[in-house]
Amino acid sequence: MADYILGVDGGGTGCRATIADTSGKVLGTGQAGPANIMTDMDTSVVNILSATDAALLAANLPVHSYSRITACLGLAGANVSGVAAQLQQALPFANSSVVSDGIIALQGAIGDADGVVVILGTGSVYISRRNNSVTMKGGWGFKVSDLGGGARLGQKLIEESLLVHDGIYKRTPLSSALLKHFDNEPHAIVRFAHDARPNDFGQFAPLVFEYAAQNDPLADKILKQSVETIEAALDASMHDDQPVLSLIGGLGALYGPRLSVRYQPRLRTPQADALTGAVALAAKLYTQTAQS
Amino acid sequence: MADYILGVDGGGTGCRATIADTSGKVLGTGQAGPANIMTDMDTSVVNILSATDAALLAANLPVHSYSRITACLGLAGANVSGVAAQLQQALPFANSSVVSDGIIALQGAIGDADGVVVILGTGSVYISRRNNSVTMKGGWGFKVSDLGGGARLGQKLIEESLLVHDGIYKRTPLSSALLKHFDNEPHAIVRFAHDARPNDFGQFAPLVFEYAAQNDPLADKILKQSVETIEAALDASMHDDQPVLSLIGGLGALYGPRLSVRYQPRLRTPQADALTGAVALAAKLYTQTAQS
Numbered sequence A, B: 001m002a003d004y005i006l007g008v009d010g011g012g013t014g015c016r017a018t019i020a021d022t023s024g025k026v027l028g029t030g031q032a033g034p035a036n037i038m039t040d041m042d043t044s045v046v047n048i049l050s051a052t053d054a055a056l057l058a059a060n061l062p063v064h065s066y067s068r069i070t071a072c073l074g075l076a077g078a079n080v081s082g083v084a085a086q087l088q089q090a091l092p093f094a095n096s097s098v099v100s101d102g103i104i105a106l107q108g109a110i111g112d113a114d115g116v117v118v119i120l121g122t123g124s125v126y127i128s129r130r131n132n133s134v135t136m137k138g139g140w141g142f143k144v145s146d147l148g149g150g151a152r153l154g155q156k157l158i159e160e161s162l163l164v165h166d167g168i169y170k171r172t173p174l175s176s177a178l179l180k181h182f183d184n185e186p187h188a189i190v191r192f193a194h195d196a197r198p199n200d201f202g203q204f205a206p207l208v209f210e211y212a213a214q215n216d217p218l219a220d221k222i223l224k225q226s227v228e229t230i231e232a233a234l235d236a237s238m239h240d241d242q243p244v245l246s247l248i249g250g251l252g253a254l255y256g257p258r259l260s261v262r263y264q265p266r267l268r269t270p271q272a273d274a275l276t277g278a279v280a281l282a283a284k285l286y287t288q289t290a291q292s
Helices: A041-058 A084-092 A103-111 A150-165 A173-179 A184-195 A198-202 A203-210 A217-237 A252-258 A260-267 A276-292 B041-058 B085-088 B103-112 B151-165 B175-180 B188-194 B198-202 B205-212 B216-239 B254-256 B260-267 B274-291
Strands: A004-011 A014-021 A026-032 A069-075 A095-099 A115-120 A124-130 A135-140 A244-248 B003-013 B014-021 B026-032 B071-076 B095-100 B115-120 B124-130 B133-138 B244-248
Touching: A004 A041, A004 A276, A014 A041, A014 A103, A014 A276, A026 A041, A041 A069, A041 B254, A069 A103, A069 A276, A069 B244, A095 A103, A095 A276, A103 A115, A103 A124, A103 A135, A103 A244, A103 A252, A103 A276, A115 A217, A115 A252, A124 A217, A135 A217, A135 B216, A150 A173, A150 A184, A150 A198, A150 A203, A150 A217, A173 A203, A173 A217, A173 B254, A203 A217, A217 A252, A244 A260, B003 B041, B003 B103, B003 B274, B014 B041, B014 B274, B041 B071, B041 B085, B041 B103, B071 B085, B071 B274, B085 B095, B095 B103, B103 B115, B103 B133, B103 B244, B103 B274, B115 B216, B115 B254, B124 B216, B133 B205, B133 B216, B151 B175, B151 B188, B151 B198, B151 B205, B151 B216, B175 B205, B175 B216, B205 B216, B205 B254, B216 B254, B244 B254, B244 B260, B244 B274
Parallel strands: A004 A069, A069 A095, A115 A244, B003 B071, B071 B095, B115 B244
Antiparallel strands: A004 A014, A014 A026, A115 A124, A124 A135, B003 B014, B014 B026, B115 B124, B124 B133
16 A cells, blocks of 8 residues: 555544645545644544545545545644644544644645735634744634624624713614624523633624624724734734735635734735645655655 | 612622612612523522622611512613513512613713713723613623723733833833833733633733823823724714713723813713712612502
8 A cells, every 4th residue: 555645634623634645646535523732632543534535435445544634734733732742642543643624724825925814704713834944823712812703793882882872882784783683682682692602603703704894984984993903913914025915714815904004915825725735845855754 | 667778789799789778778788699681680689689688687687578669770791682671580589670781880970960971990881871871882892892992992901011022112111011010921821811801911001001190101101092093982872962981991090081071061070989970870760650
């Protein structure tokens, strides 16, 4: 049996795996449940191997043939000290590298270039590569960070709409749309917010962009504030010698045109997704280990 | 046995009761567990009666002598439709009135005057009385409201300090103090924030005021923003013919001097606490029912 490479993209909502030949040609993909390595290492290992088996199966390769696989796994929480090393030891692959999910996203979006990638999904994370050194900012979670992410946009929209309901701020079409969603009943909002997870707040983020396209004053205000936080983080992350900037995640394409003119010349459409980035990094690892 | 009046101040953390004679003279007080009438009506009734019994006991009156009692209960969540009426029916007192905790706080702080009372504790609520009509704003909870409350101040402090940690904002003595509290370890902050309740965030609010007294730029920025939200709510709550403004709750006295000059002439130290307000309202109810 020949050697294979494996890329894994995993986090709290699930993990996806792609098996490829050593030239990088994709042979099969698979998915499985969450890989929350900070809170549940054992289940994470089970799900990572289950996604791997699904990929092997899809590629018509024997499952459990781990000893010929060189793997790169990009996982949320892998930057927490000790956790990545612990997982690496538990994995049965010939070689494996466990990195933060930001690293595979960076590789997928801009390849080997120097530059900055911003993940703008439910949360917001800034990943900067410069002279082979990678630094990350943000991504500390909904409650105390990630001001550019969809969860905070949705939360802010609800907050402002309640102030409109209370007669403190002026009504706009967007605040009316949000309040109508909750039947103009603030107690329904309170009940929603009590149990809401970041994703639940994030569902309202597209509404903000939709109304901003119609120059809704509340939508403009919310996005102006979040773009300011994104640009402050960019200014701290990006140097003149980093020619590429790429915004990824569900809101990346929506935010792009809203960044100030000075960022526009560097903006690039992402080349590929994070899973593809993991496969590319696994291929690099294979080349390195084959040479050593 | 003579008639008595009872005031109760209750919410999610506990309830307190005061028994008084019909002239308003306090005879005894007692306390018991939470009265969360929105989520657990049965337990609330048990705890309200248990606090009442403790007050009767302290007054050397026979416990369970409910049929001679006229009561006013101020409870968090009583403004949710139907809940107050449901509790009122379940109570064994001769007469009882169930009102929002804001109503007894208003009565305690400014008596019968027209004016505005702001509860600035973990959350923030605005209660306005004008020509015998009472309106309330805010108080929808930590996640989507209560921008002037201590929980939001503490959350904002942590958020800004993480941005300092990431090199996005400049360090100030306050951000250094906050980060040092978490051993300069952002993952410790993430773990804290994951399980933190509003009270847990609120513990950092006094730190913001403490550093603002030393003109810390971050403390000034955080308080400037929260004072703006408080003043916007005041401007929507207060009319020229409402001569009195009183800030109550743990942060009320700290916020007072920070309000703009135009609010200062109306500012009054609160006359009494919410429990005393409940007793006063129970006395009014007794007079009304005795006359009818």
